[in-house]
Amino acid sequence: MAAASDKARFFLEQSVPELKEYERKGIFSADEITSIARKRSDFEHKINARGSTATDYARYAEFEINVEALRRKRVKRLGVKTTTHGGKRRIFFVFDRGTRKHPGDVDLWLQAIEFARKEKAYKKLQQIFASVLRLHPRKSDLWIYAAEFAMDENGDMTEARSYMQRGLRFCKSSKPMWLEYGRLEMSYIAKLQARREILGIAGSEARRATESAEEDENVLQLPKLTAMDVNPDVEGEEIDKAALQTLDSTPAMSGAIPIAIFDAAMAHFQDPAFALDFFGMVTEYDNLPACRRIAEHVESGLMKDYGQDWHSQICHIRLPVVSVPADSPAFVPAFREVLKRLKTAREKIQDPGFVPSARSCLQGLLELPDLDPAIQTVGDAVLASLQIS
Numbered sequence: 001m002a003a004a005s006d007k008a009r010f011f012l013e014q015s016v017p018e019l020k021e022y023e024r025k026g027i028f029s030a031d032e033i034t035s036i037a038r039k040r041s042d043f044e045h046k047i048n049a050r051g052s053t054a055t056d057y058a059r060y061a062e063f064e065i066n067v068e069a070l071r072r073k074r075v076k077r078l079g080v081k082t083t084t085h086g087g088k089r090r091i092f093f094v095f096d097r098g099t100r101k102h103p104g105d106v107d108l109w110l111q112a113i114e115f116a117r118k119e120k121a122y123k124k125l126q127q128i129f130a131s132v133l134r135l136h137p138r139k140s141d142l143w144i145y146a147a148e149f150a151m152d153e154n155g156d157m158t159e160a161r162s163y164m165q166r167g168l169r170f171c172k173s174s175k176p177m178w179l180e181y182g183r184l185e186m187s188y189i190a191k192l193q194a195r196r197e198i199l200g201i202a203g204s205e206a207r208r209a210t211e212s213a214e215e216d217e218n219v220l221q222l223p224k225l226t227a228m229d230v231n232p233d234v235e236g237e238e239i240d241k242a243a244l245q246t247l248d249s250t251p252a253m254s255g256a257i258p259i260a261i262f263d264a265a266m267a268h269f270q271d272p273a274f275a276l277d278f279f280g281m282v283t284e285y286d287n288l289p290a291c292r293r294i295a296e297h298v299e300s301g302l303m304k305d306y307g308q309d310w311h312s313q314i315c316h317i318r319l320p321v322v323s324v325p326a327d328s329p330a331f332v333p334a335f336r337e338v339l340k341r342l343k344t345a346r347e348k349i350q351d352p353g354f355v356p357s358a359r360s361c362l363q364g365l366l367e368l369p370d371l372d373p374a375i376q377t378v379g380d381a382v383l384a385s386l387q388i389s
Contacts (some may be wrong), residue, residue, distance in 0.1 A: 006042035015040060015090070027074050039063060047097070054105035057098025057183040064091045076255040103135050106142070112193035125149065133166075140174040143167025147184055157188050160278065175274050182278055185258045187283045192253065193288055256288030258282065259297050265273065266301065275302050276357075279315045282324055310354035313345040318361055327370035335375055338365070339382060346386075359386045365379055 019037060028036065043060040046052060062378050066089035074080075095112035096280045102108060109132040114124040129146045136142055143163055150160040163182045173179045262278055279298045299319045302312035319335040324330050342358060365371075366379045 005045065006046075007048045008041065010038070022071070022152040025080050026078065027071055027080060036067060040069060045102075045310075047291075052101070054098060054102040054108045054235075057094060057102070058108055058111055060114070061091055061094045061098070063096055065115065072387075074148070086330060088121065090306040092121075092124060097156055099131070106132075106136060106139060108137075109135040109142075113145070117153065122153065137167075140167060140177040143171065144177065144180045147180070151184060151187065159386050160184055162213075172268065175265075175269065175271075178261065178274075179277055179281060181260045181267075182258050183281050185261065186282060186288070187293075189253060189255065189290055191286055201374065230268055231277040232341075253288075253290055254290075255294040258290075258294050262298060263293075263301075272302055272306045275306075276314055277310040280317070283318070286323045288323075291378065295319060295322045308348075310345075310349050310351045311358065313341075313349055314357050314361055317341045317345060321365060325370075332372070332375065335365070341380070342382070355386055362386070 015037075019028075019033050023030060024032050040063075043056070043063065047056050047060060064087070068091060071087060092112075092115075094187040095108070095115070097107050099105075101110060109128070113125065113130055113132070116122075116128055129142075129149070133142055133146065143166070147160040147167070150156045150163060161184075164177070166182060167177055168181070169176075216274055232235040240337070262275070265278070267273060271294060279295060279302075281300065282291060282294045295315075296319065299312075299315045302309070302315050306312045317338055320329065324334045342362070345354070345358070362383050366376060366383065
C-alpha cells in the first residue's frame with residue numbers, strides 16, 4: 001500500500017507547477033485548484049492500488065478531458081497566453097498507463113482512439129492503432145476502424161487497403177470485414193468520381209471506359225490485380241501496393257476491385273445472404289457509373305449458383321432499377337420489369353423470409369424522390385398485396 005501511495009504522490013507532484021501556473025494566470029480559482037488536486041489524488045491512489053480496473057482509468061481520463069476543455073475555454077475568454085503545460089500529454093499519459101495495465105480492455109483502447117482522433121493527434125493515433133492491432137488482431141472492428149481513419153482523415157487509400165488486407169489474414173471469416181472492404185472501395189470510387197467532376201473530366205471519357213468494360217470483361221484496361229490484393233491468405237507478406245495505387249486512373253471507375261472482393265468473399269462463404277448484403281451496399285452508390293456493372297455481376301453470380309434462393313431473387317428483382325433515376329423516362333419500363341420479376345418470384349419462392357424482404361425492397365423504391373404519381377399508385381397496390389403471413 002505504501003508503494004501505491006508513493007507512486008500516486010510522485011505523479012501528483014509532477015502536476016504542481018501546472019496548477020500553480022493556472023492559479024497565477026487566473027485560469028482557475030484557488031478553490032478550483034484545490035478541487036482538481038483532490039480529484040487527481042483520489043484517482044491516482046485508486047489506479048495505483050491493487051484491484052484497479054480499466055473503468056477507473058477511463059473515468060480518470062474523462063475527468064482530465066473535462067478539465068482540459070474548461071481550461072481551453074477560459075484561456076480563450078481571458079486572452080491568456082497558452083500555458084507551457086500540455087493537457088493532451090497528461091490525458092494520453094493516463095490512457096497509456098491504463099492500456100499497459102489492462103491491454104485486454106478494448107473499450108479503453110477505443111476511448112483513447114476517439115480522443116486522439118478528436119484532437120487530430122495523428123502520429124499518436126498511428127501508435128495506438130499499431131499497439132491495439134498487435135494485441136487484438138482478431139477484432140475485425142478495429143481493423144475496419146483503422147482503415148476508415150486512414151481513408152477519411154489521412155486520405156491514404158494505400159494505407160486503408162493495407163489495414164483491410166492485413167485484417168483479413170486474421171479475420172477471414174468475418175463477413176462485416178469483407179463487406180466493409182467493399183464499401184471502402186466503393187467510397188474510393190465515389191471520391192475519384194467527385195474529383196473528376198470538379199476537374200471537369202467526368203464526361204464522355206468516363207462513360208467510354210465504363211461502356212468498354214461492360215462490352216468485354218476480359219479486356220479491362222486495368223492494372224493487373226494479384227490474388228494478394230483481395231485474398232490475404234495467399235503466401236507472401238508483400239502486398240502489391242503499387243498496383244492498387246495506380247487504380248487512381250480512369251479504369252478504376254469500372255469497379256474491378258469491388259467485384260474481385262465479392263468473388264473472393266463468395267468463394268469463402270458461399271452464402272447468398274452475404275451476397276444480398278453486398279448487393280445492398282453497392283446500390284447505396286447507385287449514382288456511380290460502376291454501380292450498375294457491379295450489381296449485375298453480383299446478381300448474375302447469384303442467379304447462376306443459387307437461383308432458387310430468395311436472397312438471389314431479391315437481387316434479381318431489384319436489379320432493373322439500379323442506377324436508373326426515378327425521374328428519367330427509363331425508370332417506367334425498369335419498374336415494370338421489377339413488378340414482373342416480383343410476380344414470378346412469388347409464384348415459385350415459398351421461403352417465409354422472401355415476402356418481408358420483398359416488401360422492404362419495394363417500399364424503398366416507393367420512397368424515392370421525384371417518383372411519378374402513377375408509379376406510386378401501382379406500387380402501393382402491389383405493396384398492399386404482399387401480405388406477411
